[in-house]
Amino acid sequence: MIEIKDVSFEYAGSEQGKSLDHVSLVIPKGKVTVLCGRSGCGKTTLTRLINGLVPYFYKGEITGDILIDGESVLEKNVQERAGKVGSVFQNPRSQFFNVDSTSELVFGCENMQFSREDMEERLKSTTEVFDIGDLINKSLFKMSGGEKQKIACASVSMPDPDIYVLDEPTSNLDLVSIKELAIILAKWKSEGKTVIVADHRLNYLEEVADKIVLVDQGQIVWEKDAKDFFAMPDSEAHSYGLRSLEASVKISEGIPENEQRKTSSLTIKNLDFTYEDGSGVHIKNLVLPMGRIIGVVGENGAGKSTFVRCLCGLQKSSGSFYIDDKRLSPKELLKESYLVMQDVNHQLFTESVDEEIRISIPKGKKDTQDDVVDSLLKTMDLTEYGKLHPMSLSGGQKQRVAVATALASDKRILFFDEPTSGLDYEHMKAFSERLKEVRNAGTTPIVITHDLELLADSCDYLVLISEGEVKWSGKCDDDTLRRIEEHFENKCFRSNKHKETKMEKQKSPIARVWELGESGHKQITISIVLAVLGVLAGIVPYVMASKVINLLIAGEKDLSLFIPYIIAGLIGYLLNTFLYTGALGISHKATFRILKEIREKVLAKLPKLPLGTIMEMKSGRLKQTIVDQVESMETTLAHVFPEIVSNIGGFLVVWIYMFVIDWRLALLAMIPLPVGMSLMFASMKGYGENYAKSVEITSNMNESLIEYTGGIEVIKAYNQGNESYATLKERCLANAFFFYDWMNRCKTNIYAMIIAPATMLTVLPFGWLFYQSGSLSFDKFITMIILSLCVTGPLLAVMDFVDTLAKLGTVVGNVDAILTAKEQEHITEDSGMVIGNDIDLEDVAFAYTEGQDAVLKGVSLHIPQGSKTALVGPSGSGKSTIAKLIAGFWDADAGSICFGNVNTKDIALSSLYDKISYVSQDNFLFDDTILENIRMGNLNASDEEVIECAKASGCDAFIRNLENGYSTRVGGGGAHLSGGERQRIAIARAMLKDAPIVILDEATAYIDPENEAVIQEAVGKLVNGKTLIVIAHRLSTITDSDQIVLVNEGKIDAVGKHDDLLQTSPLYKSMWQAHIGAKEGHVA
């Protein structure tokens, strides 16, 4: 609760007297309180009193007291209140301390010394709550007004204050953003926060406000309950200087039709302007009537401002503009038009109002200047201010001065950018009158605004701009205003509905590998250090060699002079070798550790993936990624860290040494580098994609090779040898040609490899020149030649790595695809809740791949414990999917699946799987004995129990007939058992598991009649007393079900018993008849 007790305040140096005059007010906790009143009534001062800006920032005389939650805060300055009170201001331009959104969001938290982890957490939840994922890490300067205000609200809520103070938050917002703001306010209110809003616009607050306070001349006139207040007729509201309370506006008076005025027109054709970021305006043809007040509306960032800038010639654009039939260039347009900016301060710069008008009068009219100035001062109601400095005037007066200057310069079109933002009713009305005066004076005013009230009050013609295009234009009447309101309504709906998912920026593969291989960091660092030392040592022989050569050239014969150099060179060489091998040894070790870690991470991830996803992954591909591809990273990885670092370091050291010897040659030696590099990059363009493609083409070839050899029996039997071979041949050729072609395209790469390190190309001729001119001594020349040779080695090595890095990228991408795949959202450990066996699906929706068509669209279903439920329906109707979702193979995208009253998401996956036996048509048998294969159902079962189950499921007989009975090994995939036998083993397994819920997914679909009887009997025993869910095509097998669920196109068509459905569902009936018919046909 905030209590303001008899507070009076006067701004220091103010001439208007007290801004607050004995104000007492109680602002209830957890409610939304709205302060309203005329401009300058003191409502802003009240908000400042709460956040402490008065009297700590805006100084002045203050008496009285203010209490927050019973504690006087008058002694607390702004910063001390910051954690408790969050403030949102009117002007987004000046409330952001940072240039990018993320910094701005965390700014408050940083100031209040939150920990980094805490900030991260808050940032995450705030981003979610405010739905600003797409605005994170963007430049605030590039956002629309609505987006900025959203960021402002979100930033303020980051430190989670108890009180929110908003000072005219809507003055720069369009209708869509205003609605979103209302939603934010409602959210705060629902969290029990105290919200205080001071604003001119009030209608958006109708739903959320609790209490309205009218302020006038620093005093509180009345406090009203929101309900009573919004019941007030507009006329009464206007009498308090308040804007319309109605959500939609009406034309208040008929517009006088000026029939006599000759209808001149402004035509815009093929206007096309696009910014770098792709936004812009595109207008094919637009005709605007001159001599009317034209309103331009559209959401924030729709392109209104750009449109106007093009139209008044400030922005050059492709497009033609005509007044009547006369075509105008942008320059001529600029002469005809004048833009009154939102911030009028930009436009006034002289010493006095007189002067301001005078300099605008065209040269030709200089003699009548004084008269013009006088008459304009009069029309604009400025006579008494003529001698004053423009900056000393109020906002409205400044605006009038700007209009006067425009009129003085004989402009024919007058643009206004948001002229009424933050104006109360009377000032808005006054502006509207001024517009009419301007129009009647023969000038065409064009107003860009979000203020529908102003439009309704004054405009003759409306243009609606949305997403850079003119959506609609026409006369302004009630109908058109409705249309505009509807437009915003739709926009609001749409913008709420789909916010695009943000793309995560892909990290460079090296950085990602570095992240993955945390445990190897220390070793890698050591190896880098060793490698750098090694390279440094490797330079020594070159330096020594140049010394020796110089000695030789000098004709030195004394051997003892050579020996130290030779020895030093030798030591350098040896050191280089040892250090380098050492470095590589360590880094290889570290690499294997990293690879192990990566594999472990992948393997640890697999169980967390939806079962369905894993089943979809081709096991071959999975193996290739985990084993082969990860393996292939080894060489690259082991070499990349020490070599790249040390080579770049070595290169630099040598180069600096060269530079000190002779800077000219050192610079010259580098010339081939950029040339070679650019060639290199040209040929490297798309290397990553090419590599990815090569992997794909190769694996295609492999696939068809395997197919060909694997299916050779069938191919021979059906004599398809030629055709199959053709496919294989084709793929092999494609593979070959792809690589051939690619290599061909990489020819430039070879040039690059030759040119880039060819430092000699420049060093030799220029060195010779310098030597000739005497500016380079011979020994230095020789040293330079040798050094430039030793620069090339490291460079070549680095270039080699560019190649391997691309490969690394593909592999890391594959690994990451697994690591970042969507996990199932289940708790890992059971909370010990009692989980019932009734199954309830509520409004379940699901799609196999995100963004694709949903397979299930809102399925609700109740399956009681112990009942038999059959899912039937045409193929692809989603019946199998329902069963798999129940079994927990995937999580539902929307809706809930409950066991008893517990959501499956609150059940650990292991317990969930314990509850369910899932028997499908093809059952995997492990390469193990039959006994063990059945025991899979329950690893704790004894041999006797296993055999028991085998007997019950009718397996016993055929198993005993096998060579080794129960210890017969079932080959890969259980190859030498018949389908029916395998099915029975699967049932035995399920029986052993003894789960309360059994799902039979077409379990008996393809079984011959002989087996069917046995299996039916086995199933009968299996499901005894359990909840059974059957998916069946053979409707005759499920007529006895407790309920039959007819699924069609992802929805439940009908539920009931067999007889009922035959009566009520035509689809079921036709399916039944088809089935019976087929059966009869079969028999016949």
Added chain:
Amino acid sequence: MNRLESGNEEALINFDPRTKLMLLLVVNTVIISDSKSLLISGLKIALVILVLFLLIDVKKIKMSVTYVLIYLLATGGDYILISGRINGMSAGGLTLRILVYLVVRMLPSVMLAWFVLHTTKVSEFIAAMQRMHFPQTITIPFATIFRFFPTLADEYLSIQDAMKMRNIRFGTDVVAGIEYRMVPLLVSVTKIGDELSAAAMTRGLTTENKRTSYSEIGFHLQDIICFILMAASVAIFVIGLLRG
């Protein structure tokens, strides 16, 4: 009106703010120094190229090309002056001298300063200064200046527009032209500055308390390389000075 290119775009290589400060210090010292030493002239060229790489790093290709062209032109002018083909004391010669001097001495520094401003987030800057134990009373005003550059540019562009509409150009009266631009600029900047400080205060910004930082700053490979380069530059610079 989103005309302003402003701050914090992704660079290929990101440096720690402290590295950038050191870059500024070293590059400016070397570039502005007035030494006839050939070694130092060479160093200057190397640093000019370094600045070029930094511009390319933030993918400002157009800007880098302009930068190189202007610099080459100025060097050409310098050469003409040195060769004595133009009398350095004549009116034209003096203008050329001033221009050349400005470009050769200032342009790389200006470009580097632009790079630093363009790539450093305000919060990164504050965090870096805090790590170096600068008092907040110095850091905060500097940070505010950082924040102000884009605003200043934005405001200036608006004023420029206003001038165009009033048909007031620099050509006729330079002094009035400057005055007409400065007055509104100062007025709006003061106003924005005021509102900005008020807003920052309500967000708890003080000069007394230490802040925590969300942006992670720290030295990485690129910073180390940069440090090595700068150390080498300083070494070369000192050697050059000693040799005279």
